[in-house]
Amino acid sequence: MAALTRKDVLEIAHLARLHLEPDEADRLSGELSSILEHMEQLGAIDTEGVEPMTHAVPMRLRLRPDEVEPSLPVEEAVGAAPDRAGDLFQVPHIIRSGTAGSGSGS
């Protein structure tokens, strides 16, 4: 069940937004298959009626008062961006159209 083919690996990599070199994809298919084989033992454990544990300690989410507090100044918030245009983060084209758009990352 858990043997991952190269095709599976590339599909998962796409979901994870991860570019893999061909040798990486080959290596990962072997490594992930053997790790998942080790995980198979969980299938044999009886968990009928067991509530999944979603957090380390039981707790209720806390609400805080809805008050305006100071936030990061714009310059500090965008200051570490790899590419920016003024106060904006700049990225490559999201949508291409026939006419020249603004916001090219190159």
Add this chain to the structure above:
Amino acid sequence: MSAPLHYLPAVQIARMVRERTVSAREVTQAHLDRIAAVDGRLGAFRHIDAEGALRRAGEIDGALAAGSSPGPLAGVPVALKDILVTRGMPTTAGSRILEGWIPPYDATVVERLRGAGAVLLGKLNMDEFAMGSSNESSAYHPCRNPWDLDRVPGGSSGGSAAAVAAGLCAGSLGTDTGGSIRQPASLCGVVGLKPTYGRVSRYGVIAFASSLDQVGPLARTVADAALLLEVIAGFDPRDSTSIDEASPRFAAALGGDLRGLTIGRPRELELPGVDPEVASEVDRALATLVDLGASVREVSLPHVQHSLATYYLIAPAEASSNLARYDGVRYGARAAAPGQSLLEMYCRTRGAGFGPEVKRRIMLGTFALRSGYYDAYYLKAQKVRALIARDYQRALAEVDLIASPTSPTAAFRLGERSSDPLAMYLADVFTLSCNLAGLPGISVPCGQTGAGLPVGLQLCGRPLDEATLIRAASAFEAASGPVRHPPEANLTGGAA
């Protein structure tokens, strides 16, 4: 001969600085000199802030001269795992994807250390995004074990453990998701404490697996670890999972005897892969605890053998989600050739910015969360996690603490396990279950192998009962004789 300044305990430094028998500047300079002499061989530091440290030390001396109190860590030189964000100081989490990033804010624990008068020396090496047990997955450089430079310091807080062991700082902070404080503490012969989940704020801690991550201290003595914990622990409204509970004065737990204390040994943790030398040191440690008044009995944790499989589904699943934020848009690095589209830029940036272990775990986590596999893998693991937590709850109703080795072996050689991910994951077989159950745990040095490598005893306790860990570990430490330091010849090339 008195101990050199770089091997003075934090408690003693704070007292001497407050009494002005030594200045914070002298202490800081001694540690900076020690770093300059030793770290070229060790590789424990990622970033050294000599100027900032000396300036801060000067401020503390100035405050004392003016009659004000700089706090419980007055002039104590502390260094931070590079996963804790520090305002104005580079923070990489050991990854290329954060190379050059200078955070605009401080983690709560960093704020608290500064507020308590600590002098922050810099940032410490670690496995990339805390994923590893040997520090070898650092994208920058390996860190070596001060007891044997051909061996790993453990991980992921490898730099935090090595720096403390070699006297490069009086104490450090690490993070522990599956053993990343306790295992390197054990391999480097220092004390490492993972608090109860929620005891210490995670605000400003770069997230790996949010239901498991916890910050804690590494130090050469239990008293120093208790002092550091006292400063960093406590409620923080900025962390939604912070427990709203006052922290006790942990120092009050030091030094008592152990009459009435019951320690459990889980029969399921008598594993075949444990090095016989490690097993015999741990047996001797338990005999010492009995001599000190504790009683030891067998307990059962029927599901604990499944901790490794459970952990390596839950932690990568949470990591794959947490690490989605590194996309080359808002901060951190973007691929040099980002391609023509936004999607390509994401993929290329992440492909170039993450190392092999991080990619492996993102892939594993994405698989476990994937539609069609979620129930069989992630949900199943969360149910088994509940069974493991229930085992601990039952056992800790009968005993006060649960004892085991911290790590099945002493420090292994660099490169020895780096080609076999599963063999590496087994290094955490004793520590992971504490994180899954949300419990506090401590590793305290308990002897050495024939080759002179440190061995650690792990004690695991009830939720929010760090005080009992501290009480037992400090009594054991006192019975074990003076703190041992690694061979000086390894560190400076000179004679001991």
